[in-house]
């Protein structure tokens with residue numbers, strides 16, 4: 001691992017605003033934050049001009065599809081890790097719906113090793129809840145937890161653990177190793193053949209609807225189950241106003257539930273489907289402006305704990321099709337922070353400390369990820385993202401580090417640019433370029 | 436008009452122009468001139484992913500009567516059925532120099548997608564459960580012929596609204612032209628947001644029938660009962676079928692329409708389908724005139740080209 005050597009060197013970040021606070025210097029040495037102050041000097045350290053830049057703890061994604069093993073044409077662990085670094089991430093959770101499914105210690109260890117070899121980002125595998133995502137037989141959750149990959153997040157994402165008894169058992173079982181079940185909340189019978197949010201637009205377009213109730217009913221059920229068995233539930237990609245209300249209610253009752261929202265659900269609405277361009281086809285689907293507003297409020301007040309990308313790479317041909325035949329999902333790692341700035345910071349709903357919490361501290365805590373999501377403070381691991389919130393950029397899919405191009409933001413002008421990402425003191429991105 | 440993808444794309448003036456052009460073409464055809472040279476040298480491709488002999492034949496006849504060259508590109512037995520993508524097929528048609536593509540496809544929005552990939556005019560001949568604009572045009576044409584007007588007509592559309600591209604296109608076009616539409620179906624076969632549509636909604640056919648000038652019956656597939664849209668075909672038929680008793684309660688002069696193919700005994704009884712009030716066969720005839728008009732307006736000739744023929 002060539003990065004280990006570089007981590008020995010030192011960097012002096014000058015004039016960065018830590019979590020949006022007053023400008024200061026950050027000295028990184030031997031992979032940790034050695035000093036913080038103003039007017040710091042260090043002869044052995046390479047200076048990094050960070051005047052006007054925001055310093056955030058390295059971002060952590062709870063929900064990333066890296067496609068390896070199985071669909072290396074869409075993304076590999078290595079290409080996904082580069083995309084993550086370019087987006088300011090120092091750790092991502094790789095979802096289990098690969099081929100083969102990450103449902104054994106062997107597969108999760110393989111993904112974990114590929115991540116280590118890439119060196120651009122820590123890759124923490126998520127284990128499947130059920131064997132082959134079949135929804136019927138528990139996978140060997142304990143073996144995955146005990147493996148070198150130390151799996152703590154379990155999810156059948158892409159599929160819902162819809163069987164209530166199996167969900168109960170999974171929630172109970174993971175208590176033994178402080179795991180969490182991350183549920184893709186989608187009642188399957190209510191969403192057979194579903195193509196987009198059920199409502200005015202789907203009815204007009206003649207596309208089969210994915211009703212909000214199919215998400216909300218599962219979330220309500222799972223919150224009650226979690227409370228009953230005293231376990232921990234995480235809800236993936238919350239997309240509706242009703243879901244936010246249910247989560248608020250469940251948290252009020254003391255249920256140990258956390259939730260994530262994707263950047264695209266914070267910005268885009270189902271009206272984009274009017275073009276029939278499946279670049280906007282995603283699961284759960286884009287909802288209405290009212291839902292978008294409720295999601296932003298939920299993220300601001302902490303009802304929704306974190307932002308997760310649901311980065312879902314697909315080859316071009318999977319999107320160059322009729323809507324119903326096109327794949328669901330969008331890439332998101334390289335645009336997440338910009339979209340969060342646009343929707344949450346520039347609207348005054350969240351400050352930069354809030355962004356640090358929702359995009360680093362909270363997801364690391366939910367995933368029980370040690371060494372990430374730590375405050376930028378002396379003695380902490382030097383996982384740091386430098387971000388130019390004043391920049392503007394036009395999204396160019398061809399310029400992305402991801403192997404796939406399926407971004408819904410093509411041609412859109414967004415605020416902000418990741419200037420540098422440090423992973424344990426080593427720059428994975430510097431001056432906006434992958435290292 | 437560059438493409439015809441949705442009946443909602445037509446302004447009132449454009450819709451009236453199509454209807455008037457179709458009437459003019461029908462009038463001249465009626466005087467034994469069967470062919471117009473207007474689209475000579477133009478190529479029209481019929482791209483049919485769904486089996487629909489009646490619609491394909493209607494378009495083919497319409498294009499040929501306008502002297503266009505017609506290529507039938509049916510999904511069966513072509514590269515299309517071997518997994519070629521719609522985009523690749525589109526690029527092939529583009530390379531062939533198709534001036535117009537008539538597409539019938541099982542997926543909503545496929546006509547929109549095609550329009551993004553070819554330079555020629557795209558004519559939506561039915562895309563999944565989305566729309567079927569020429570069907571609405573020929574329905575409205577038939578109403579205008581029979582009733583003398585469209586504005587103010589009270590039209591009941593009865594049946595599987597949820598899955599019907601005919602209903603969607605008719606609601607839009609009839610609204611544009613000033614008719615009062617009432618959709619009638621069991622609530623399970625009604626889209627959830629139907630209260631936002633520019634029409635009235637009823638679950639009670641008997642209440643709507645005596646107040647209707649036009650009753651349009653839609654095909655209802657008996658298989659829908661497997662998905663619990665209704666309990667049995669018999670119950671559906673009893674509550675929403677147009678049988679002899681209901682037929683007897685229609686107003687004098689009211690007409691019965693059906694886009695075909697009919698399921699006799701399900702949504703419509705045989706004697707109703709064959710009665711003098713039924714426009715089923717006229718709809719087929721009018722379909723050719725309306726499609727001639729649409730092809731003409733999309734692909735071109737000047738406004739006087741029709742008038743110069745036949746007279």
Ligand SMILES: [Zn+2]
Nearest residue numbers: 157158184236
């Ligand atoms: Zn999911």
